[in-house]
Structures are given as C-alpha cells and as structure tokens.
Amino acid sequence: MKHEARVLLDHGSGGRASQRLIRELFLTHLGNSILDSLDDAAVLEVEGRLAMSTDTFTVDPLFFPGGDIGSLAVHGTSNDLSMLGAEPLYLSCGFVLEEGLPLATLEAVVASMGQALNGCAATIVTGDTKVVPKGAVDKLFINTTGIGRLVGPNPPRGHRAEPGDAILISGTVGDHGLAVLSNREGMRFDSPVISDSAMLHPLVDSLLRAVPDIHVLRDPTRGGLATTLNEIAQQSAQEFVIQEEAIPVQGAVSESCSFLGLDPLYLANEGKFLCILPQAQAQTALDVLQAHPLGRAARRIGEVRTGQSGRVILQTAFGGERFLRMLEGEQLPRIC
Ligand code: MG
Numbered sequence: 001m002k003h004e005a006r007v008l009l010d011h012g013s014g015g016r017a018s019q020r021l022i023r024e025l026f027l028t029h030l031g032n033s034i035l036d037s038l039d040d041a042a043v044l045e046v047e048g049r050l051a052m053s054t055d056t057f058t059v060d061p062l063f064f065p066g067g068d069i070g071s072l073a074v075h076g077t078s079n080d081l082s083m084l085g086a087e088p089l090y091l092s093c094g095f096v097l098e099e100g101l102p103l104a105t106l107e108a109v110v111a112s113m114g115q116a117l118n119g120c121a122a123t124i125v126t127g128d129t130k131v132v133p134k135g136a137v138d139k140l141f142i143n144t145t146g147i148g149r150l151v152g153p154n155p156p157r158g159h160r161a162e163p164g165d166a167i168l169i170s171g172t173v174g175d176h177g178l179a180v181l182s183n184r185e186g187m188r189f190d191s192p193v194i195s196d197s198a199m200l201h202p203l204v205d206s207l208l209r210a211v212p213d214i215h216v217l218r219d220p221t222r223g224g225l226a227t228t229l230n231e232i233a234q235q236s237a238q239e240f241v242i243q244e245e246a247i248p249v250q251g252a253v254s255e256s257c258s259f260l261g262l263d264p265l266y267l268a269n270e271g272k273f274l275c276i277l278p279q280a281q282a283q284t285a286l287d288v289l290q291a292h293p294l295g296r297a298a299r300r301i302g303e304v305r306t307g308q309s310g311r312v313i314l315q316t317a318f319g320g321e322r323f324l325r326m327l328e329g330e331q332l333p334r335i336c
Pocket residue numbers: 079080083218219220221
C-alpha cells in the first residue's frame with residue numbers, strides 16, 4: 001500500500017476501502033488457505049480436546065526494543081495456550097485503529113505478526129478491523145483469540161501444585177516491563193533492556209516431551225512473578241517458599257529498578273514461564289530448559305510445601321523471610 005497514506009474511517013466501513021486494506025495489507029502478510037477464503041467465518045479441522053484463550057493488547061509505545069504490539073499479540077495468546085501444554089493452531093485478530101494512523105505503521109505491525117507466526121503451526125484464520133474517529137483510541141489496539149490442541153491427557157493446570165514440588169523459572173524476570181517503560185519514558189541506560197517477548201511453544205514442547213508430568217506451567221505476564229506465584233498458590237491451596245537469591249534478574253534490570261523504585265518481581269514478562277513439577281524431575285527439566293536459547297537462564301527458585309494455603313514466602317538474601325504479596329493496583333499501565 002502507499003506509505004504516505006493514513007487510515008481513514010472508510011477503511012473500517014466494510015466497503016471498497018476495507019476490501020483493499022484486507023487484500024493489499026492483511027492478506028499479504030498473514031494470508032493462508034483458510035484466511036484467503038474471505039468467508040464470514042473460518043472453517044477449522046480439529047481433533048481432540050481444545051484450549052482457547054483471548055487477550056487484548058494496548059501496549060504503549062507500539063514499537064519497543066525486542067518487539068512491538070503485533071509480535072506481542074501473537075506471542076501473548078499463543079503462550080497462554082502453551083501454558084496448558086496445548087499446541088497453538090488457530091488465531092483470530094481484531095484491530096481497533098485510530099483514524100489518521102499511518103498505513104506504514106499498521107503494515108509494520110501486521111508484518112511483525114506474520115513473522116511471529118513463522119516457524120510454528122499457528123495461523124491467523126479470521127480477523128476484523130474497526131476504525132474509530134481520531135482521539136477515540138490511541139493509535140492501535142489488537143485483540144487475539146487462539147485455539148490450541150491439548151497434547152497430554154493430564155495437562156498442566158494451576159490447581160495441581162503439590163507439597164514437595166520444585167518451582168522453576170525459565171529465565172530472567174522483569175525484562176519486558178522495563179523495556180517498555182524505559183522506551184515510553186525515553187530513558188537511556190548504558191546497556192539497553194530488550195523485551196523477552198517470544199513464542200514459548202517450541203520450548204514447552206521439548207520440556208513436555210522430556211517430562212510429561214509437569215503439574216503447573218504459567219507465564220508471569222502482568223503483575224510479574226510475584227503475582228503469578230500468588231495466583232498458583234491460591235489455586236492449588238498450597239504454600240510456596242521462594243529463595244530471593246535464586247531468582248534470575250539481569251544486572252541492567254535490577255540496577256534500573258532500584259533507580260526507578262520498581263520491583264522486578266512485579267514487572268511483566270512475555271517470554272518466560274514458571275514450571276512446577278515433582279522434585280525428582282526438576283533436574284531433567286532444568287537441563288532441557290537450559291539447552292534452549294529461551295531457557296538458558298532457567299533456575300530452580302523454590303518449592304511447594306505444606307503450610308498456609310495461598311501463602312508465598314520469600315526467603316531474602318539476608319536470611320530473613322517476608323510474605324511476597326500480589327500486585328496491588330496497577331504498577332505500570334499499558335505494558336502489554
Ligand atoms: Mg498467561
């Protein structure tokens with residue numbers, strides 16, 4: 001499409017301009033045999049038990065180090081399916097566009113969605129575009145919904161953590177939240193922090209092949225590691241003990257966080273997951289994680305024990321203990 005052009009209200013009308021936008025922009029980057037049919041609904045051939053998840057992306061800025069709203073919209077929804085051990089198969093995407101948005105910006109986002117799907121089985125099979133008058137939305141929001149096929153008979157679920165289980169994290173925490181925030185505020189650090197936004201399915205797939213009996217998988221997105229640990233402790237009615245020193249945090253992230261008064265344990269991640277599993281399998285799982293580029297910094301950070309239901313205890317570097325609580329309020333708005 002012509003790149004000096006901008007999104008007009010007409011592009012969301014369903015008429016000729018919408019048709020051009022679909023054919024020249026969306027199908028160019030996302031086309032596949034199902035989407036290309038341009039029927040009112042996609043026809044899907046699926047066998048077995050399915051998982052389904054939806055998420056809406058409003059990140060500001062649209063482009064940040066390590067990703068953009070398009071790759072994030074693909075990774076975020078696909079990863080939620082992966083957290084149940086499901087293989088992401090089909091995605092829908094709904095766009096809300098602000099009148100006047102440069103078409104080049106939209107095209108960069110859509111191209112990034114196409115690239116984010118490269119190398120995995122998932123495709124975008126249906127979509128929608130709405131254009132609202134200038135000021136009614138900030139540039140561009142995306143909703144994605146995904147369907148995946150559950151692989152094992154007993155998928156990882158939040159209620160399955162058991163006393164004695166090991167708690168692993170697949171890598172460093174806080175990278176995405178800090179990358180977006182620092183970019184939005186125009187902060188410059190000696191070593192720039194890059195978002196960890198990534199498609200987790202390939203790593204989860206190798207993990208589940210090596211260790212089929214994983215009790216819980218969950219990606220600590222909004223609210224960060226601390227909030228996600230609390231959610232799982234509550235769902236499984238167990239007590240978690242976490243060793244603060246064992247939690248991997250990049251040097252640049254922890255330095256910037258102390259400077260800004262932020263806690264990396266509450267910052268969003270978009271390419272990491274918690275894995276809770278029997279102690280006897282923990283080393284095998286760590287070996288699989290650390291052998292993969294996305295899991296190199298994986299660590300065992302704690303364990304599940306019989307105690308007070310829903311409580312998360314953090315053993316500090318100085319030998320003390322404190323409760324690690326859920327995020328109260330919104331630490332950082334529009335981070336994903
Ligand atoms: Mg999630």
